[in-house]
Amino acid sequence: MTQWIHMSQMIQCLSDETVNNLYPPSAFPIEVRHFLADWIESQRWDDFVMEKVEQESQARTLLDQTISMLQSMAQQNTNVVDRMKLMQISRNMAVFQQQPLQFAVMVRDILRKERVLLNAAPAQIPNPPQYQQYPGREPSFPIMQDVDHLVLKVLEVQDVRQKMHQLQEDLNWERQNYEGLQGTIQQNGLDAATSEIQKLQTHIQQLEYNVKAMATKRFQQLKECVDCLDQCQGRLINRLKAWRWEQHKATIGHPFDEDLNPLQTWCEQLLGVNGKLRQELMLIGEPIPELQERLGQLLQVLIQSSLVVDKQPPQVIKTQSKFSTTVRYLLGEKVAPGKPVVLKAQIINELQARNLGGVPGDNVGELINNTAILEHNTSSKSTCATFRNMSIKKIKRADRKGSESVTEEKFALLFSTEINITGCETPYRIQMISLPVVVIVHGSQDNNALATIIWDCAFSEADRVPFVVPERVPWRMMYSTLNSKFTAEVQTQHNLDQYNQHFLAQKIFDKPDFADDFSNMMVSWAQFNKEVLPGRPFTFWQWFEGVMELTKKHLKTYWSEGLIFGFIGKQHLHLILKDRPNGTFLLRFSDSEIGGITIAYVSATDNGGQKIQNIQPFTKRDLEIRSLGDRIRDISHITYLYPDFPKHEVFKKFYTEPQASPIGGYIPVSLHTKVGMEAGSATPPNPSMAPLTVHQFQQPFSPQESITQDIMDSAPPSVEFTEHIPPGNNMDLDLDTFLQTLDS
Incomplete structure (x- = not known):
């Protein structure tokens, strides 16, 4: 029952139409295949041929046994529904009593179709859950159903060809008999044989008609198969393009299932079907140019489309630096043995990428280690060429x-080679380009180069001319990209919220007082990363990327738990803090410098009023010296995280425990963060900005002697605010109210 075990698992992935075509409910329902699986697979069904009437007795015996076993199983079955179903099936199968050979041939064909499907099916079929897809991706099963349908149609063509061959043999035999009988009559002058000759002539005419009708049917089936192959391959090519598109979008954080195995299986299936159809055309004995040409074109497209950049090179590449990339050939197992296939990589510019078709003319760059052999891995069943130590020596x-x-x-990397496929007479030249890359010569260019890649990945269209991108995009698209990139880079599920979105829009458009919806406003590439922000020495992307890096390396957990407000303007900040008790604070990303986080808090004025103090931002360097949690613990002026969470409850798990005991007789070293006034410093020029002083207790010269000194923090003397609401809590002032306040 081995075949049925695998087939029953595969059926879960087939459409109802495919299953009903395979097991006709009115003739041989699937229940018969299931309940009699062992017995069915132990019989010699392949021996039956419709034209061999001498097999009728054997076929009737098998039919009677089938009906008898179904009736026996029905009587023994305790489930009344199954019992009634089996009895009904056994009665229906009695219709074959007049044509038992038709029953035997039907079972033969069903078993053959099962074997074809199992041989063509992906290895993952026995375990359907492996086919879970990412949201938005076209499911695998429709393409698989197309292939199933196509394989069955090819099998029908082969059956018709075999029947035609049998009919032609019968026709040849009868013609020989006719010629012999005609010769005998002429020699002996026997008139009595005239009726026999007429019968023979009629039979021959009927056979000739049947052969012609079968030939017409065969041609029509072949045409239908080629049409079906064309449609199925078109869907597969679109799926390959979709895979590359998803790979492109993964750069900005979109989900991406990189598994190429199902696509490889489909490529191999379609190559096999193409080969079978070309064989059927050859066996016709006369050329059919239309179908031959279509199959040749389909074959060429499939062979050329099966080259995929599996692991893309870095999209920002520094000259003289090593990098790697992997190219996979999805028809690798079909590559003709013998001469190894060597892939060559070369760098091309945008103009050359637009004019692919031959070998690029001018050499715009020099690549080191730019060849790799296509090698097959038997364990993973993948055929790849891996460029491990490639380097760009120079660029034009x-x-x-x-x-x-x-x-x-x-630029882009172009991979190309010449390949021979088993069963194909001529070699094929295949090529594929990588995603666009930006080539830099110094690390200081990395940030701006990354901005180019982000804009390209986010806003390019699927079938664009390389590497065209729009100059302007709606803010809603820009914000979606920033959110996807931020959450992917930080590796968090906590998204930017509507307050963050509004502030980012105010910043990039330089409209701090704008209270309306920014969604449809167009943001340009220049606003994103060419023009510096007003009053700042950096662009919007440079500032945003700095925040992203700081969060990724030092603030991931704080952000993920909603403890950092993040992006908020000063006006909004004052509105939500102005009525809060002294000591209420929040955390926000620095507005004035790259990669900084600051604390804004409510404090008392000399006359008993309130003011908002903004502690000078903590940078990457500051947080490497002392964590944000410890700095928050150090500052006694801040007591409640906005809106009203005691800071020691919220941040306790982030505190570093003090050193338990002296080591080697020395007094342990500690760092302690204090705001400027706490440390006795002078009032800062801007009262809203409180500088930091870090008290550092130095290791003493001896156990009895110590030195203490105040060291001012090296961060720039600017101060900002930053914070986010813990999960499950809402701000007192919602965005609509805030916008109405600005508008009024």
Whole structure:
């Protein structure tokens, strides 16, 4: 019952239409296959041929046994529903009593179709849950159902060809008999044989008609198969493009299922079907140019489309630096043995990428270690060429116009080779380009180069001309990209919220007082990363990327738990803190410098009123010296995280425990964060900005002697605010109220 075990698992993945075509409910329902699986697979069904009438007795015996076993199982079955179902099936199968050979041939064909499906099915079929797809991705099963249908149609063509062959043999035999009988009559002058000759002539004419009808049917089936192959391959090519598109979008944090095995299986299936159809055309004995040409074109497209950049090179590449990339060939198992297949990589510019078709003319860059052999891995069943130590030695830039920067110029790697496929007479030249890359010569260019890649990945269209991107996009698209990139880079589930979104829009558009919806306002590439922000020496992307890096390396848990407000404007900040008790604070990302987080808190004025104090931002360097949690614990002026959470309850788990005991007789060293006034410093020029002083107790010269000194924090003397609401709590002032306040 081995075949049925696998087939029953595969059926879960087939459409109802495919299952009903395989097991006709009115003739041989699936219940018969299931309940009699062992017995069915032990019989010699493959021996039956419709034209061999001498097999009728044997076929009737098998039919009687089938009906008898179904009736016996029905009587023994305790489930009344199954019992009634089996009895009904046994009665229905009695219709074959007049044509038992038809029953035997039907079972033969069903078993053959099962074997074809099992041989063509992906290895994962026995375990359907492995086929879970990411949201938005077209499910695998429709394509698989197309292939199932196509395989069955090819099997029908082969059956018709075999029947035609049998009919032609019968026709040849009868013609020979006719010629012999005609010769005998002429020699002996026997008139009595005239009726026999007429019968023979009629039979021959009927056979000739049947052969012609079968030939017409065969041609029509072949055409239908080619049409079906064309449609199925078109869907597969679209799925390959979708895979590359998802790979492209993964750069900005979109989900991506990188598994290529199902696509490889489908490529192999379609190659096999193409080969079978070409064989059927050859066996016709006369050329059919239309179908032969279509199959040739389909074959060429499939062979050329099966080259995929599995692991993309870095999209920002520094010259003289090593990098790697992997190219996979989905028809690797079909590559003709013998001469190894060597892939060559070369770097091309945007103009060359637009004019692919032959070998690029000018060499715009020199690649080191730019060849790799296509090797098959039997365990993973993948065929890949891995470039492990590639490097760009030099690059030739295109002429730039206006304010264009070298970090805005996009290149790509072109992979190409010549390949021979088993069963194909001529070699095929195949090629594939990587995602666009930006080539830099110094690490200081990395941030701007990454901005070019982000804009390209986020806003390019699927079937664009390389590497065209819009100059302006709606803010809603820009914000979605920032959110996806931020959460993916920080590796958090905590998204930017509507308050963050509004502040980011105010910042990039330089509209701090704008209270309306920014969604449809167009943001330009220049606003994103060419023009510096007003009053700042950096662009919007440079500032945002700095915040992202700081959060990724030092604030991931704080952000993920909703303890950091994040992006908030000063006006909004004052509105939500102005009526809060002294000591209420929140955390926000620095607005004035790259990669800083600051504490804004409510404090008392000399006349008994309140003011908002903003502690100078903590940078990456500051948080490497002392964590944010410990700094919050150190500052006694801040007591409640907005809106009203005691800071020691919220941040306790982030506190570092003090050193338990002296080591080697020395008094242990500690760092302690204090705001400027606490340390006795002078009032800062801007009363809203409180500088920091870090008291550091130095290791003494001896156990009895110690030195204490005040060391001012090295961060720039600017101060900002930053914070986020813990999960499950809402701000007192919602965004709509805030916007109405601004508008009024």
